[in-house]
Amino acid sequence: MMDTLSIGDMTSALTDAREITHMERVGAHSHIRGLGLDERLEIRPQCQGMVGQVAARRAAGIVVKMINEGKIAGRAVLLAGPPGSGKTAIAMGISKALGSDTPFINMAASEVFSLEMSKTEALTQALRKAIGIRIKEETEIIEGEVVEILIETPASAVGQRTGKLTLKTTEMETIYELGQKMIDNCIKEKIQAGDVVTFDKATGRIVKMGRSFSRARDYDATGAQTRFVQCPDGELQKRKEVVHVVSIHEMDVINSRAQGFLALFSGDTGEIKSEIREGINVKVGEWREEGKAEVVPGVLFIDEVCQVM
Numbered sequence: 001m002m003d004t005l006s007i008g009d010m011t012s013a014l015t016d017a018r019e020i021t022h023m024e025r026v027g028a029h030s031h032i033r034g035l036g037l038d039e040r041l042e043i044r045p046q047c048q049g050m051v052g053q054v055a056a057r058r059a060a061g062i063v064v065k066m067i068n069e070g071k072i073a074g075r076a077v078l079l080a081g082p083p084g085s086g087k088t089a090i091a092m093g094i095s096k097a098l099g100s101d102t103p104f105i106n107m108a109a110s111e112v113f114s115l116e117m118s119k120t121e122a123l124t125q126a127l128r129k130a131i132g133i134r135i136k137e138e139t140e141i142i143e144g145e146v147v148e149i150l151i152e153t154p155a156s157a158v159g160q161r162t163g164k165l166t167l168k169t170t171e172m173e174t175i176y177e178l179g180q181k182m183i184d185n186c187i188k189e190k191i192q193a194g195d196v197v198t199f200d201k202a203t204g205r206i207v208k209m210g211r212s213f214s215r216a217r218d219y220d221a222t223g224a225q226t227r228f229v230q231c232p233d234g235e236l237q238k239r240k241e242v243v244h245v246v247s248i249h250e251m252d253v254i255n256s257r258a259q260g261f262l263a264l265f266s267g268d269t270g271e272i273k274s275e276i277r278e279g280i281n282v283k284v285g286e287w288r289e290e291g292k293a294e295v296v297p298g299v300l301f302i303d304e305v306c307q308v309m
Contacts, residue, residue: 171234
């Protein structure tokens with residue numbers, strides 16, 4: 001079996017690639033958040049972005065229930081109907097109903113013939129994109145509420161910027177000197193006083209958890225996306241279990257010596273050797289036995305599937 005990257009190296013590479021390639025996209029189905037069903041699989045009118053197709057949505061709810069109970073793993077569901085009848089919307093609703101981390105891959109059968117690879121390889125990659133791996137790892141983080149952030153730029157615009165960040169919890173307050181990477185990340189994330197943030201000491205990555213409840217009255221109005229959280233307690237520096245969800249295909253690409261993780265930037269992965277996939281399968285199996293990872297089944301939706309049958 002060929003060597004594979006460690007969990008830390010793999011998640012770090014994926015984080016870098018996703019930060020660069022991430023793009024907010026608003027499409028025809030980006031408003032869908034589920035199937036619009038209650039606990040008894042009864043239709044809720046105009047709920048979770050779904051309207052109409054009552055019978056199909058209820059049937060999709062039964063499929064979701066069977067998936068959650070492990071009774072339909074690895075099976076295919078055929079959605080038939082004329083263009084615009086809601087096939088893609090129902091497939092998207094199924095993936096959302098399964099959970100926010102559930103991978104959803106949408107492709108047209110015609111794409112298979114336009115790619116510079118065999119039909120088998122294209123379908124294999126699509127299937128492995130739809131299988132997620134939830135990886136757990138412990139890392140050292142700094143978590144607190146931003147009291148003050150100061151970033152100074154030289155007057156001549158030549159030279160490095162300097163910065164200081166004051167963080168607090170309910171029990172302590174500390175001032176940190178910021179390096180260039182941290183300054184760039186703070187500017188990118190638009191960090192300001194009152195934000196509750198988490199810093200990953202190993203990668204320098206910053207995650208904005210939300211606004212502190214103590215700053216809830218700073219503004220008369222806030223956006224719908226604004227989230228208020230409590231100020232963290234305890235020590236500023238702590239060890240925390242971090243969960244990453246990646247697809248098996250992304251792991252294949254990162255461990256491909258011919259392409260490397262740089263292929264994630266361009267999207268041109270080419271054909272991946274079977275030996276790499278076998279090695280990834282073995283490694284994922286070991287992580288599952290050690291309790292470091294678990295499989296997240298996803299949804300692969302192939303439009304006009306009759307073309308590849």
